[in-house]
Amino acid sequence: MAKKITLDASGIYYRQFNEQIREAVAAGATDIVLTNVNSQRYLVGAIEGDLNFEIQGVPGQDMCSFMRGPKVRVKANAQDGVGNTMDDGTVIIEGLAGDVVGYAMRGGKIFIKGDVGYRVGIHMKAYMEKLPTIVIGGKAGDFLGEYMAGGIILLLGMFSDKPSEPIAGRSLGTGMHGGVIYVRGEVPKEQIGPGLTAQPLDESDKLVVQGIVKEYAKELGLDAKAILASDFVKIKPFSHRPYGNLYVPA
Amino acid sequence: MLFQPINRNYHDFSIVRDKDACINCKVCIRQCAYDAHYWDESRQKVMHDNAKCVGCHRCEALCPTSALLIQKKKSEFKDNALWKPEFIKYIYKQADTGGVLLTGMGSPVGNIPVYWDKLLLDASQVTNPSIDPLREPMELKTFLGAKPVKLEFGKSKDGTPKLKTKLSPNIELNYPLMFSAMSFGSINFNLHVAMARAATELGICYNTGEGGLHKTLYQYGKNTIVQVASGRFGVHRDFLNAGAGIEIKVGQGAKPGIGGHLPGEKINEMVSVTRMVPLGSDAISPAPHHDIYSIEDLHQLIFALKEASEYRVPVSVKIAAVHNVAAIASGIVRAGADIVAIDGMRGGTGAAPGMIRDNVGIPIELALAQVDQRLRDEGIRNRASIVAAGGIRCSADVVKAIALGADACYFATAALLAVGCTLCGKCYTGKCPWGIATNDAKLAKRQNPDIAAKKMVNLVHAWGHEIEEMLGGMGLNSIESLRGNRDKLRAVGLSDTEMDILGVKHAGR
Numbered sequence: 001m002a003k004k005i006t007l008d009a010s011g012i013y014y015r016q017f018n019e020q021i022r023e024a025v026a027a028g029a030t031d032i033v034l035t036n037v038n039s040q041r042y043l044v045g046a047i048e049g050d051l052n053f054e055i056q057g058v059p060g061q062d063m064c065s066f067m068r069g070p071k072v073r074v075k076a077n078a079q080d081g082v083g084n085t086m087d088d089g090t091v092i093i094e095g096l097a098g099d100v101v102g103y104a105m106r107g108g109k110i111f112i113k114g115d116v117g118y119r120v121g122i123h124m125k126a127y128m129e130k131l132p133t134i135v136i137g138g139k140a141g142d143f144l145g146e147y148m149a150g151g152i153i154l155l156l157g158m159f160s161d162k163p164s165e166p167i168a169g170r171s172l173g174t175g176m177h178g179g180v181i182y183v184r185g186e187v188p189k190e191q192i193g194p195g196l197t198a199q200p201l202d203e204s205d206k207l208v209v210q211g212i213v214k215e216y217a218k219e220l221g222l223d224a225k226a227i228l229a230s231d232f233v234k235i236k237p238f239s240h241r242p243y244g245n246l247y248v249p250a
Numbered sequence: 251m252l253f254q255p256i257n258r259n260y261h262d263f264s265i266v267r268d269k270d271a272c273i274n275c276k277v278c279i280r281q282c283a284y285d286a287h288y289w290d291e292s293r294q295k296v297m298h299d300n301a302k303c304v305g306c307h308r309c310e311a312l313c314p315t316s317a318l319l320i321q322k323k324k325s326e327f328k329d330n331a332l333w334k335p336e337f338i339k340y341i342y343k344q345a346d347t348g349g350v351l352l353t354g355m356g357s358p359v360g361n362i363p364v365y366w367d368k369l370l371l372d373a374s375q376v377t378n379p380s381i382d383p384l385r386e387p388m389e390l391k392t393f394l395g396a397k398p399v400k401l402e403f404g405k406s407k408d409g410t411p412k413l414k415t416k417l418s419p420n421i422e423l424n425y426p427l428m429f430s431a432m433s434f435g436s437i438n439f440n441l442h443v444a445m446a447r448a449a450t451e452l453g454i455c456y457n458t459g460e461g462g463l464h465k466t467l468y469q470y471g472k473n474t475i476v477q478v479a480s481g482r483f484g485v486h487r488d489f490l491n492a493g494a495g496i497e498i499k500v501g502q503g504a505k506p507g508i509g510g511h512l513p514g515e516k517i518n519e520m521v522s523v524t525r526m527v528p529l530g531s532d533a534i535s536p537a538p539h540h541d542i543y544s545i546e547d548l549h550q551l552i553f554a555l556k557e558a559s560e561y562r563v564p565v566s567v568k569i570a571a572v573h574n575v576a577a578i579a580s581g582i583v584r585a586g587a588d589i590v591a592i593d594g595m596r597g598g599t600g601a602a603p604g605m606i607r608d609n610v611g612i613p614i615e616l617a618l619a620q621v622d623q624r625l626r627d628e629g630i631r632n633r634a635s636i637v638a639a640g641g642i643r644c645s646a647d648v649v650k651a652i653a654l655g656a657d658a659c660y661f662a663t664a665a666l667l668a669v670g671c672t673l674c675g676k677c678y679t680g681k682c683p684w685g686i687a688t689n690d691a692k693l694a695k696r697q698n699p700d701i702a703a704k705k706m707v708n709l710v711h712a713w714g715h716e717i718e719e720m721l722g723g724m725g726l727n728s729i730e731s732l733r734g735n736r737d738k739l740r741a742v743g744l745s746d747t748e749m750d751i752l753g754v755k756h757a758g759r
């Protein structure tokens with residue numbers, strides 16, 4: 001049985017507000033609406049379980065860090081650090097998000113309608129059944145997918161407020177040693193990190209992209225067909241051991 | 251031009267086999283992880299290849315007839331004050347391969363002073379008599395974490411006084427000592443079990459290092475500090491809630507400014523499960539945490555971790571000792587850390603580029619003295635404990651560190667020496683013949699967790715007794731009275747600048 005509760009964040013410091021959230025979860029709440037959120041940090045941080053959150057207002061830094069399981073919908077923009085070291089669950093952001101989304105994320109999904117800032121998806125990693133996925137509807141800043149060790153980043157470049165910017169900033173995928181970055185359309189060559197190239201998708205890639213796009217479009221009320229009505233490219237690491245030959249025993 | 255690789259000509263060690271004593275039992279062949287010994291079919295006897303020896307002394311220790319002697323190769327280059335042999339060999343190796351020089355544990359650069367050896371301790375004579383620890387109580391108990399500025403008391407219903415001040419969480423240690431971070435992966439599981447058991451028996455803590463925590467070790471959580479590094483390997487909510495403290499690793503003394511890199515060869519099944527990374531692929535920790543580019547960002551991560559652990563445990567931040575360490579430490583304390591761990595340049599490592607290991611950072615003694623002073627001057631010393639790491643060799647080093655301002659010391663190399671490490675410095679090969687820095691099942695079996703734990707416990711007991719004796723000698727009956735008590739230290743042969751930085755007088759003054 002779903003148990004619904006609404007918590008009002010007006011004028012409450014994050015520490016007390018997060019305590020209220022944890023208490024609500026401990027008391028069995030499963031559908032939690034957070035209203036009047038105004039940059040309170042660490043919302044839904046390290047919370048575990050099959051829970052639903054709706055966030056009204058703009059959540060603060062490190063939302064859903066270390067989170068394991070919940071589904072979180074943000075009705076507005078989000079700030080930096082969304083899904084830091086996230087383990088599992090789904091985050092849907094109906095606006096844009098700031099820097100460092102999904103840092104070292106290990107599982108779950110982050111769907112962002114609009115643009116994201118710098119350093120998104122750095123050091124994402126997959127493990128066993130865990131396959132972290134980030135979809136960005138808009139454009140991304142520099143260093144997208146740096147050091148990526150696993151998982152999927154899908155960059156659409158469609159719902160952007162930055163018409164004159166390239167779809168991804170500099171150093172896309174630098175140091176990547178696992179995972180894959182899919183980009184709708186083309187990425188300018190000079191934006192891609194050293195040693196990497198954008199390649200066409202094969203059949204299995206296409207299936208993966210279609211699956212993710214369908215889910216993404218459904219969650220955000222978008223038209224999957226329109227999103228898929230373009231070619232995509234993929235950027236994959238050239239080696240799983242990028243530093244394998246760097247050293248000599250002293 | 252030489253026709254064979256240079257390291258075959260200018261290797262470091264010679265294996266000397268006493269022909270009369272050798273019984274061709276082949277123990278050395280089985281013990282050497284580098285295949286330096288081999289069975290020669292045609293000659294029907296054990297032979298060896300000097301060029302392969304790394305000087306670990308394993309074969310020498312296990313040879314049943316003591317027929318083996320491992321010694322430095324006698325062949326020497328012509329004396330040269332500038333071109334010491336290691337520099338000559340470095341160039342040969344790099345010219346052959348184009349590679350970055352990789353090193354392991356050790357600190358071969360000789361001309362950076364070891365300040366521990368230039369500091370002397372005090373003892374009481376006539377006045378303030380010395381105390382015999384065998385006869386009188388001696389307090390080594392140490393609490394790590396933020397301390398309140400003042401205590402407020404109220405009255406409970408029955409009229410007895412009651413503490414009103416809310417205390418911050420602290421880690422309680424029976425000795426001012428902890429096993430420093432060595433990740434599971436860089437050393438094997440047997441040693442993690444040993445450290446966990448030893449720490450539990452001793453009532454101290456060990457640090458998981460950055461490789462996560464194996465499920466079977468959660469039971470030792472009360473004596474565990476869990477570490478979060480830039481790679482975030484094995485970091486999740488259960489891990490963060492498993493220990494008595496959480497440590498953010500920003501830097502390591504042996505390789506400041508460099509990330510970690512566990513080569514795929516060392517990632518076996520168990521390491522893979524614990525780190526949550528695929529089997530056999532490299533586990534790379536970027537040099538910085540890419541979510542920390544400023545003190546404000548550090549504050550953000552510290553509190554993300556405090557939120558994740560519901561403020562139940564102190565958060566430590568570990569940095570390498572570098573030039574502006576005092577200002578950095580001040581920022582760390584202001585960012586909300588409860589413990590600042592400072593790792594000096596002589597700290598151990600499983601793998602570090604040699605140039606970084608030997609040239610980057612500063613000795614712990616100088617860093618420690620400056621950090622303690624700075625936090626005092628700023629009136630924030632109570633907000634965080636200081637843990638000194640990087641080159642603690644004996645109990646006197648611990649006592650000196652505490653007199654310079656440390657609350658406790660981390661030690662790791664000494665713990666490995668306790669279980670047989672001979673500092674061969676080849677940890678990065680993953681073939682440690684002593685079964686320490688290896689995940690090869692055949693080699694790892696050489697460490698029995700029970701015996702290893704016992705040795706670690708013995709070492710800390712021994713150091714504990716010695717610390718008590720040194721304290722007693724100074725007329726102190728609690729380690730608390732020694733903290734930052736630099737009057738108990740005197741320097742020999744240091745310059746005015748060095749003494750000023752250390753905050754100590756010269757011997758004789």
Ligand code: SF4
Nearest residue numbers: 282303304306307309
């Ligand atoms: S590497 Fe170790 S075991 Fe092998 S020959 Fe040298 S000292 Fe003996």
Ligand code: SF4
Nearest residue numbers: 671672674675677682
């Ligand atoms: S841990 Fe092993 S490889 Fe490393 S220095 Fe000690 S004996 Fe050598």
